[in-house]
Amino acid sequence: MRILITGSNGQLGYDCTRLLTARHDLIPFSSRDLDISDGSAVEAAMRATRPEVVLNCAAFTKVDACETETELAAAVNTRGPQYLAEALARHGGHLIHISTDYVFDGHKPLPGAYTEEDTPAPLSQYGKTKLAGEEAIRTRLPNAAIVRTAWVYGLHGQNFLKKILHLVVKVQPPRLKIVHDQYGSPTWSWRLARQLDRLIEVRATGLYHATAEGFCTWYELARYFLECMGLAYPLEPCTTAEFPTPAPRPANSILENRRLQAAGLNVMRPWQEDVAEFARSYRNELLQEIERG
Numbered sequence: 001m002r003i004l005i006t007g008s009n010g011q012l013g014y015d016c017t018r019l020l021t022a023r024h025d026l027i028p029f030s031s032r033d034l035d036i037s038d039g040s041a042v043e044a045a046m047r048a049t050r051p052e053v054v055l056n057c058a059a060f061t062k063v064d065a066c067e068t069e070t071e072l073a074a075a076v077n078t079r080g081p082q083y084l085a086e087a088l089a090r091h092g093g094h095l096i097h098i099s100t101d102y103v104f105d106g107h108k109p110l111p112g113a114y115t116e117e118d119t120p121a122p123l124s125q126y127g128k129t130k131l132a133g134e135e136a137i138r139t140r141l142p143n144a145a146i147v148r149t150a151w152v153y154g155l156h157g158q159n160f161l162k163k164i165l166h167l168v169v170k171v172q173p174p175r176l177k178i179v180h181d182q183y184g185s186p187t188w189s190w191r192l193a194r195q196l197d198r199l200i201e202v203r204a205t206g207l208y209h210a211t212a213e214g215f216c217t218w219y220e221l222a223r224y225f226l227e228c229m230g231l232a233y234p235l236e237p238c239t240t241a242e243f244p245t246p247a248p249r250p251a252n253s254i255l256e257n258r259r260l261q262a263a264g265l266n267v268m269r270p271w272q273e274d275v276a277e278f279a280r281s282y283r284n285e286l287l288q289e290i291e292r293g
Contacts, residue, residue, distance in 0.1 A: 003200070004051035006036055006084070007058030009043035010151075012098065012156035014020040015193040016055060020200075027051060030056055036080030046087040054083055056097045059130070063102070064246040068124040072286065077129035082136035087139050090218050094203055096196060099134050099212075101184065102127035106250020110183060111215065113256035120139075134207075137171055143205045146197065151212045151251050154189030158234045161275075162286070164222045168233045169290045180219035180237030184253035185211035188274040195260070195267050202265065209255040210272035224272065228279035229286075 001024045013204040017028045035047050036058050042267050046054075059077055060066060065233035066073040081097055088095050103120040104127075122128045135145050153159040164289075167176055189212075195210045216224070219237045226233055240249065260266035 001025065001050050001053060001200070002049070003027065003053045003055060004049055005047070005057060006034060006054070007031055008033075010057055010059075010061075011152060011154045011157050011246075012189045012192060013057035014152055014156035016057060016196060019190070019193045019197060023049075025181070030117045032067055034058075034212060036084060037075035038082040039079070039086075041082075043087050046091050048085075050091065051093050051095045054084055054088060055200070056095065057083060058067050059098065061126070063124060063126045063249075066088045066124065066129065067246045069192075070125055073125055073129045074132070077126070078132040078136060081133035082140065085137045085139075085141035085144060088144075092134065095137065095141055095144040096199060097133070097137055097144060098203075099146050099148045100127065100130045100252065101148060101253040103131040103134070103148065103255070104250055105257060106182075106252040107203070110252055110254050111254065113215070113254040114209070115256045115258045116209055117258075122251060126247060135281040145190065145199055145204045146207045147199065147210050148208070148255060149187050149192055150255055151184040151186045152189050152192065153186060153278070155278075155285065156189075160218065160221070161225050162289075165227065165229070165286060166290050167169060167245065168226065168231055170286065170293075173237050175234050177236045177238040179240055179243050179244065180217045181239050182249055182251055182253065183215050183217055184223050185213070185215050185255060186271045186274040186275060187211045188278055189270075190278075191274050195265075198265050198267055204265070206259070206264075208259050210260060210268060211255045212268055212272045212274055213257070213274070215254045221271075221275070225275055225279060228276045231284055246280045
């Protein structure tokens with residue numbers, strides 16, 4: 001199958017490219033190769049390559065920066081998906097678009113999980129622009145697939161686990177405070193790539209949630225990851241109020257993979273299993289990357 005991947009240089013795009021290249025005719029476009037916020041460039045790329053599937057992994061994901069760089073956030077997260085949907089509506093082809101847990105306000109009582117039927121109410125500019133991107137796609141390409149995920153980590157690019165590792169190995173503060181009142185499902189980008197592969201196989205349409213099974217806090221994730229890495233370090237749980245950020249975060253980011261499960265398509269595993277495998281498989285590479293700075 002001829003598959004065009006946008007944002008192929010990002011965390012998820014990188015793993016999707018690695019996974020899909022063996023069985024498909026891939027057209028990986030990094031953000032430098034194709035700026036999806038440029039409608040003319042998107043049109044030209046679709047016309048030249050004629051992909052059967054477009055996997056949109058491109059996004060402006062710097063959540064705090066979205067609060068001030070509002071135009072850039074809207075360009076990439078809202079108008080970019082719109083341009084992709086419009087081009088595919090003209091030329092044919094299936095769109096699978098990646099969205100986020102940040103479309104929800106996090107007020108759902110714990111331990112309840114958000115399903116595809118829940119009404120979004122984003123708190124941040126990042127969440128608002130991503131939700132607007134979803135709506136732009138639904139309006140212009142109703143048979144597209146929209147996949148919401150959360151708390152993504154992987155070998156390529158920056159993420160929470162790498163940040164924790166850098167602090168522990170390089171910075172070494174006397175005590176490391178980690179937020180313990182935000183809940184979500186840490187999702188390995190490699191596992192998510194496998195889930196997307198499954199959705200491509202069946203040409204899935206509509207809205208899906210796709211995260212690791214189970215949930216934890218950032219503090220619990222950091223503690224478990226360091227245990228898996230064989231690194232002992234004093235961690236101290238703290239509240240969101242003690243760790244203010246420019247963009248508000250949902251207290252409850254737990255997503256339920258209800259539609260995947262109902263369709264027999266769910267390949268996601270408990271978050272602990274994937275974090276342990278990630279640490280076991282890439283321990284040396286992760287530490288070497290930290291040492292290189």
